[in-house]
Amino acid sequence: MVSTAPYGAWQSPIDAELAASHDSRPQAVGxxxxxxxxxxxxxxxxxxxxxxxxxxxxxxxxxxxxxxxxxxxxxxxxxxxxxxxxxxxxxxxxxxxxxxxxxxxxxxxxxxxxxxxxxxxxxxxxxxxxxxxxxxxxxxxxxxxxxxxxxxxxxxxxxxxxxxxxxxxxxxxxxxxxxxxxxxxRHRFVTGPRLAPDGRQVAWLAWDHPRMPWEGTELKTARVTDDGRFEGARTLMGGPAESVAQVEWAADGTLIAATDRSGWWNLHRVDSATGTSVNLCPREEEFAGPLWAPGLSWFAPLPSGLIAVVHGKGAAVLGILDPETGELVDAAGPWTEWAPTLTVSGTRAVGVAASPRSAYEVVELDTCTGRARAVAAPHTDRVDPAYYPEPQIRTFTGPDGREIHAHIYPPHSPDHTAPADELPPYVVWAHGGPTSRMPLVLSLEIAYFTSRGFGVAEVNYGGSTGYGRAYRERLREQWGTVDVEDCAAVAEALAAEGTADRARLAIRGGSAGGWTAASSLAATGLYACATIRYPVVDLLTWAKGGTHDFESHYLESLIGPFAEVPDRYRDRSPAQRAGQVCAPFLLLQGLDDPICPPEQSERFLEAVAGRGVPHAYLTFEGEGHGFRRTDSLVRSLQAELSLYAQTFKVSAPGIPVLELKG
Structure with missing residues (x-):
């Protein structure tokens, strides 16, 4: 029987323990x-x-x-x-x-x-x-x-x-x-070697500060001697304004690279002698993504000469490309999102895929028959799928008429409905990176909230990947502005159309998303509360060696050269604008985080102290940048739910009450 209860107070079989156990996926398949x-x-x-x-x-x-x-x-x-x-x-x-x-x-x-x-x-x-x-x-x-x-x-x-x-x-x-x-x-960063089939040539990627790999990389090649030395290393393609995200050798010795020289990461056949290239499938789609770690794989050449490739605009699906004709045929099946980990064996292409109704599983595509099937780590419904959220893919209009891509998850439960005159609370989710995006896949973490009557809006704000280099570069020197504006535009639009309760909007994010959440509290006055997870909050500390080497110059593009715009680093930092924060917040921090160290969070807390802003600070021993342990995941989810329940004046029976201090 369906019962009527306020949004946010619905009972759900998806508890924090279940959501935490679902928080993993197969990786690095081979x-x-x-x-x-x-x-x-x-x-x-x-x-x-x-x-x-x-x-x-x-x-x-x-x-x-x-x-x-x-x-x-x-x-x-x-x-x-x-x-x-x-x-x-x-x-x-x-x-x-x-x-x-x-x-x-x-x-x-x-x-x-x-x-x-x-x-x-x-x-x-x-x-x-x-x-x-x-x-x-x-x-x-x-x-x-x-x-x-x-x-x-x-x-x-x-x-x-x-x-x-x-x-x-x-x-x-x-x-x-x-x-x-x-x-x-001589190069600050390199990826692992890719050997030609005859073992006589090798290729790899390299780049240097202040560039990030999605801004500009170089494709390097060298001869391999009989005793395993590299000779004659040289740059074949790429540079400061061209991102080569992946390189592989085909079975016939052809070099294949994913480069964004067209404004989109497309696959190119590259002459290993001259560096000249041919776009194998010119499309305004991404055939690769941001190289956050060495070894990510968006494409894999098959022995037959065909190429298995993850591609798309926004969502990424698996296709088989014929490099001779440019024909691209997508794999059939329910999977709408493929992770950047592909391998091939004979006529098989194997990857990791998910959908809004299934979690990530290992999927095999037989390129001879066209049959795709989950072969390992199969998704199983540990709760009735009737409790899964039903997402909507939407495009909103932001400042200056720019497009903003988002996934909207309305509250959903087979057991409950809300009073007819009530609008639901919504939580805006800002992804990390910020050069990244939210995939449209089943998340029991999202379902933990939607099945209780909270809406979730995942925003792929300007700067996100999946929509071409121009969309990615909207964030250039605009971090803390474009991301904040885009998240606010989506929240405002949901309220204006009667989808969300304007008085009960929240925002949450981790890492760079934590920055966006904290910045939004300081800049907009739109949100009733926020969950801020292992965030960036002090740009001055970050710019002066307060983070790891990989991202230590990232702010050169996100904010601007420090030597030229030092005031911008101070003026945009939430830690420097804490006086403008008046909404309650929950701050979650791993104590072993080398990327966003606890000192960042503690500096923000010092700036807020004594101002009467209700808040809680939870730390996690043994956790780094992101939480991996069941107890940490459970504790953080329950604390977040308690924050929303207290702020929006709804009950959350069975959930430990989060103590908020002013």
């Missing part, structure tokens, strides 16, 4: 012979990541028991953490990075003595140590090649990155000198 391997998060196991193995017979199991944690801190966001090769005898050889010490380890899961990993690289007492990502195995040389991030001092900026070779026999486990560097360190 084909190892006839097997599939991928990384899976384990929130209930202190947030560790494990390698999962799916054998050819369909059986599936974790390949590494606790405490092994398959993750690294390259760029601090972590790059692809494993590589493997199939062998004729003895089973696969696997190399991975272990989060606790950042060392490379090798193990043979089918070895008679058991899969005891053995260290390949040494510990370093300097700064952040030695870190590894985006590896490729070279068993014929007895080596594994990958990105080496090496700290030379204690400061976040005391770091160098090169492509390096590590012996597989373990001789470098205690000897840094046994690691062979394949490139020099």
């Amino acid at each position: 084909a190892v012979g006839d097997e599939l391997w991928w990384v899976a998060s384990r929130p209930a196991e202190q947030g560790r990541s494990t390698l999962v193995r799916r054998r050819a017979d369909g059986s599936e199991a974790s390949a590494l028991a606790a405490p092994w944690n398959v993750r690294n801190r390259v760029f601090e966001y972590g790059g692809r953490p494993w590589a493997a090769v199939a062998r004729e005898t003895g089973g696969p050889l696997v190399v991975f990075t272990h989060f606790a010490d950042q060392r490379l380890y090798a193990f043979e899961p089918d070895a008679p003595a058991g899969p005891a990993p053995r260290a390949l690289t040494p510990l370093s007492p300097v700064g952040g140590g030695l870190r590894w990502a985006d590896m490729v195995l070279r068993p014929e040389l007895g080596e594994v090649w990958g990105v080496l991030e090496e700290f030379t001092g204690d400061a976040p900026s005391d770091v160098r990155r090169v492509i390096a070779a590590v012996p597989l026999d373990g001789s470098a486990a205690g000897d840094r000198g046994a690691i062979r560097e394949l490139t020099d360190d």
Whole structure:
């Protein structure tokens, strides 16, 4: 029976524990012979990541028991953490990075003595140590090649990155000198090597401060000698105003690159001798995305010459491209969003996909039959799907008539309806990055709120990816302005059309989204409250070395060159505008966050102190930039719900009451 109850006070079977257990997805999928391997998060196991193995017979199991944690801190966001090769005898050889010490380890899961990993690289007492990502195995040389991030001092900026070779026999486990560097360190950032089929050429990407990889990168190539050295390294394409997001070799030795030289990341065939290129499928769509970590993969050439590619405008779907004709055929099936992790094996293309009705799962496309099916980590409905939100894809009009893309999730429950004269509260979700976007996929975190009578509006504000370079660059020197205006425009529009209650609007975001949430409180007066998660709030501290190396110059484009516009760094910072904050807020912070350290949040709290603004500050021991552990996820969701319940004057039975201090 459907009962009538105020919005926000509905009872729901989707509790915080269920939403937290759903907060993971397969990552870094790869084909190892006839097997599939991928990384899976384990929130209930202190947030560790494990390698999962799916054998050819369909059986599936974790390949590494606790405490092994398959993750690294390259760029601090972590790059692809494993590589493997199939062998004729003895089973696969696997190399991975272990989060606790950042060392490379090798193990043979089918070895008679058991899969005891053995260290390949040494510990370093300097700064952040030695870190590894985006590896490729070279068993014929007895080596594994990958990105080496090496700290030379204690400061976040005391770091160098090169492509390096590590012996597989373990001789470098205690000897840094046994690691062979394949490139020099003239570039601040590099990705892992991509080898031509004959092993005679190698390609990789490189870039330097102050550029971010979605602003400008260089595609580098070199010859590979018989003894595994790089010779004649040169830049083939790219530059300060061209972002090459991924490079791969096709089976016939053709070089394929995703570059945005047309204003959109499209696939190009590149002449490895001259650098001239041909757009294989000219479209105003993205065939790649922002390279936040080395090893992301939006496309993968098949042995047949076809190319599996994730593409789209906004949403990203899987298609098969014929590079000779430019014909692109999309995979059939319910999946509307594919993650940037693709692999191929024979005629199969395998990735990770989801939809508004299903969570991320490992999906295989047979390019011969056109059949796509979930083959591993399949989505299961742990609650009646009738409680899932029903999203709407919408485009709003912002200042100066600009388009703003958003996903709207109205309150939804099969058990409840609200009084006819009541409008629902809405929470605007601002994504992180800010060079990123919100995917349209099933999220039980969203359902946690919508099934209780709260609406959610995900805003892909100006600066978001998926809509071309011009949309991405709307945020250039406008961070804290365009994002705030776009979120406010969506909230105002929902209120004006009678979808949302103007008096009960909230905003939430994490990282860069936390900046937008805090900035919105200080600038708009529109929101009744905010949830601010591990945020950026003090640009002056950030610009003076208060963050990690990867994003340490990001503000040059988001705000402007500090030497030229220092006042802008002060004037836009929420920490400097705390006097304008009068709405309640919840601040959530991981205590081990190297990207947005606790000092940022604490500075904001100091600025708010004594002003009578109700707020709560929750910290999480052992959590970094984003929460991984079940207890952290549960506690943060319940606190957020309590904030909204108190602010909007609705009941939240069974939820611990968040203590707000003025």
